[in-house]
Amino acid sequence: MPDMESAPAAPATIAGLDEKILTERREAVSRTRRDVLFDVDGLTVSYADVPALKNVSLEIYKNFVTAFIGPSGCGKSTFIRCFNRMNDLIPTASVEGKILYHGTDLYGHEVDSVEVRKRIGMVFQKPNPFPKSIYDNVAFGPRILGWKKELDDRVERALRNAALWDEVKNRLKSSAYGLSGGQQQRLCIARCLAVEPDVLLMDEPASALDPISTTAIEDLMHTLKRDYTIVIVTHNMQQAARVADMTAFFSVEVDEEQDRRTGILVEYDETPTIFTNPGDKRTEDYVTGRFG
Amino acid sequence: MSTIPAPLGQRPRGDKVRGTIFYVLLLISVAVGFIVLFTLIVDVVQKGIGYIDPLFFTEPNNPTNPQEAGAKPAILGTIYLMVLLLMFVVPIGVGTAIYLEEYADRERWYNRLLELNIQNLAAVPSIVYGILGLAFLVRGLGLGRVLLAGALILTLLVLPTVIVASREAIRSVPDSIRQGAYALGATQWQVVRRQVLPAAIPGIATGSILALARAIGETAPLLLVGALTYVTVDPSLLGSFTALPVQIYQWIARPQEEFRYLAAAGIMVLLAILLTMNAFAIWLRNRYQRRW
Amino acid sequence: MAAQDTTAGAQPIRLRAKGRRWGEDVVKGLLALCALVSVATTIGIIIALLEPSIEFFREVSIVDFFSGERWAPLFEPASFGVRPLLAGTFAVTFWACVVALPLGLGAAVYLSEYARPRVRNTLKPALEVLAGIPTVVFGFFALTFFTPLLQDFGIGVGIFNVLSAGLVMGVMLIPTVASISEDAMAAVPRELRDGAFGLGASKLQVATRIVIPAAVSGIVASYVLAISRAVGETMIVLIAAGGIAQLTADPREPAQTMTAFIGATGLGDVPTGSLEYKTIFAVGLSLFVITFFMNIISIRLVRKYREIYE
DSSP: OOOHSTTTTGGSTTTOOOOHHHHHHHHHHSSSSSEEEEEEEEEEEETTEEEEEEEEEEEEETTOOEEESSSTTTTHHHTTTTTTTTTGGGGTTEEEEEEEEEEETTSTTTOOHHHHHEEEEEEESOOOSSSSSSHHHHHHHHHHHHTTTTHHHHHHHHHHHHTOHHHHHOOOBBBBSSSOOHHHHHHHHHHHHTTOSSEEEEEEETSSSOHHHHHHHHHHHHTTTTSEEEEEESOHHHHHHOOSSSSEEEEEEEEETEEEEEEEEEEEEEEEHHHHHHHSSSHHHHHHTTOO | OOOOOOTTTTHHHHHHHHHHHHHHHHHHHHHHHHHHHHHHHHHHHHHHHHGGGGHHHOOOSSSSGGGOOOOOHHHHHHHHHHHHHHHHHHHHHHHHHHIIIIITTTTSSHHHHHHHHHHHHHSSSSSHHHHHHHIIIIIOOOOOOOHHHHHHHHHHHHHHHHHHHHHHHHHOOOOOHHHHHTTTTTTTHHHIIEEEEEEHEEEEEEHHHHHHHHHHOOHHHHHHTTSSSOOOOOOOTTTTTTHHHHHHHHHHHHSHHHHHHHHHHHHHHHHHHHHHHHHHHHHHHHOOOOOO | OOOSSSSTTOOOOOSSSSSSSHHHHHHHHHHHHHHHHHHHHHHHHHHHHHHHHHHHHHHHHHHHHHHHEETTTSSSSSSEEOOHHHHHHHHHHHHHHHHHHHHHHHHHHHHIIIOOOOHHHHHHHHHHHHHOOOOOHHHIIIIIIIHHHHHHTTTOSSSHHHHHHHHHHHHHHHHHHHHHHHHHHSSSHHHHHHHHHHHHHHHHHHHIIIHHHHHHHHHHHHHHHHHHHHHHHHHHHHHTTTTOOOOOOOOOSSSOHHHHHHHHHHHHHHOOHHHHHHHHHHHHHHHHHHHHHHHHHHHHHHHHHHHHHO
16 A cells, blocks of 8 residues: 555544554553454345345454444444344344354344343443433343342442442432433443343444543443453544454445445454554545545 | 505505404404303303202202202212223223334234224214114123113223324333333333333323213213113113213203203213313323423 | 353353243233224224114115105104205204304414414413313203304294204314314424515415415315214204204204214114114214215325325
8 A cells, every 4th residue: 555655654643543542452452362252244234125234244352342433324333233133123124144142143043132132231322211210220121130139239239330339329219310411321331231241232322422421431441341342333433442452444335326325344453453554445544534 | 566665664554454354353263162162161050050069969860850850870870981981991092002102013004904993983973882882782792771881882982092192102202212121131011011101101191081081071872872861770880870961961851941950060060070180181291291 | 240151152152032932922912902902893883884774775775765855764654765864964064164164274373373372372272171071061052052042133043953053063163173274284384484474475465375275285184074073973963953854954943963863763762673773773874984984085184284294
């Protein structure tokens, strides 16, 4: 790539990216053992038989934070929703291909989507606490699982792990809607944690929040990844650079004739590589801000 | 046309006159309804107030002596009908609403037919429901002209109204709540029972009470299903019965003038019951309605 | 706490439900059953009306039914021409429309185009109160207040007459017309009005030349619904219009509508299976068919106006 060679470390001039962070990340990632948790193979998602996301294959590693980035409409939200079969809720959606989780295909015949969701949790873009008390929000998951004993302990543990306990311990019975946006999102995280999943999927978890709350959520991700595997969708590249160990870049393939836009996986690698030394020109264009 | 422009502040006189006449006509349109309402109430109270006494509430009808006639069986009949109605129409109506909103696939022809069917039933004349009751319950099943038959027919009559109100209430629960619950591994029924329904209850309750109020005032179906006019005993489930609107009708149909005053008294009681129910429904809505 | 194994493809985690979730199927089945109640109701109505009617029309020819001008089912010799009933229904409906259609539209225009928001928010629910008054009360009003009033004004109406019942019924239907028409007018986008005002049009012109034409399908829908309700209304006519089935164009005379006939006959003790008994169903079927078609039209019209602006 002629451009790359002539420009001295040009991609590092992406606004806000700290060389130091990237270096730390590079070292951390190379030290860590990679255990495959999800093996995605040839995944294609279509709505009403029109493909929205085509032929994605990658591996998600345990206890890593993996980020999906890309321009709007590239299918990253659609993709992340495949991991907990939330796309099942859309009547026109159909999925081909496989996602192997602990060796079992999530889309296999005998797999029950309800069971899947108990192990793979999700946090949404706009915080969506239930119209109940803080306690009942966190307790909802355990209750439907039938974990009626030690409910108080579970709730406290979940809230602590979501870094929310100190702020709400004295008002557990008050309405969740009384919390600020950032607190509500942490409440949603606590809600997920209460069912003790393996994985946390986060679809643009901080995009509706202010910068301070965003930082809090990002810090939380660093802590949580010790015990959980985290996959996040973000449109904020700096955020991906800050939190993610692995980054997947998606883009849109335009079919002029049929007037179709389909999402595809362009490149998937360690985060520092994606941002400083991407292999694909499309990736480079995106991360340097030339498009998207 | 004229080359001298009209002074800016004045519209042509003809225009103004027409505008004012139009406005007055509109005001009259609105006023007529209220004038009639007002006159009606005053007239009824004037005629009936003399006959409202404790006797009215404790004595049964007396076809020969209006002075000693009361509306006890009729009032009791109306109350019993109300209770039976509540027991029948709310579960079936809410159940149908849940099915249509949460379970039914809109694309299927039979579900669309179902919706069309409900819309149609809402506009069928009430006396046709009476005919239905006459054919199937009274003569067909051989139930006879009993309270239960009346309650069943009124149930069918107001079922569409309850379904529509319940659907509105269920629809107004934001989808983000459902998504959050599904993502935690809840089954469809768990989502409905623990999140959607509780949130929709205020709307459902308000709608049901308003539907009930409408049913209480219905006379035509009950005429056919046999609210007999000479009932002196208190109503029982499988016994002959009467209801307030029917009793009022019977009194109106008598030639003697005193029965007119009795009818007015009955109307006062009926209107009072309706007013209470409507006020209660509105209070419920204002107190418990959630603003999402 | 989190995952049990550390290598992919090791021990498969069971992602199958413990048993097929039959509880969910049961719930869905029960709910569908609830929905079937409404289906059963319609089927019931159709059967209830058709069966006796078919038997009726074996004995009375359809031609006689629809062309005969005398309705006297209980007389000797009986006559089954339904025209007087149709005429009675038509007459009462006509007078109801004379009141409800213009006044309802006027009220809607006022509420939509002229009234301040606070006024509208008080008046609209107040108008609904009118709609909530039971029809038997309106019947009482027509018979005991309005008819004498008309007589006092020198209009020589009989004790039972079409005019009184029709006019009072019309007032009862004003909220129906007003409510749906006002919704249709509210759906007309502001930009349309602003454009006209910007050209110097007066309120009257905007209301009559812009808003009403734009909302016309909703307005017509409200008219059709009001007519349908007038046709199907029983108590007001039963009480105030009388029980004499006669063909007359004079609204000061009494007349019997289809609904009043059904009500009056159903009250009595007509032996099951007799021809008189079956007249209830034949007339009921005619009534049902008429209102059914009007409702279909109304539903279509409402869908049309919703589509245009929403």
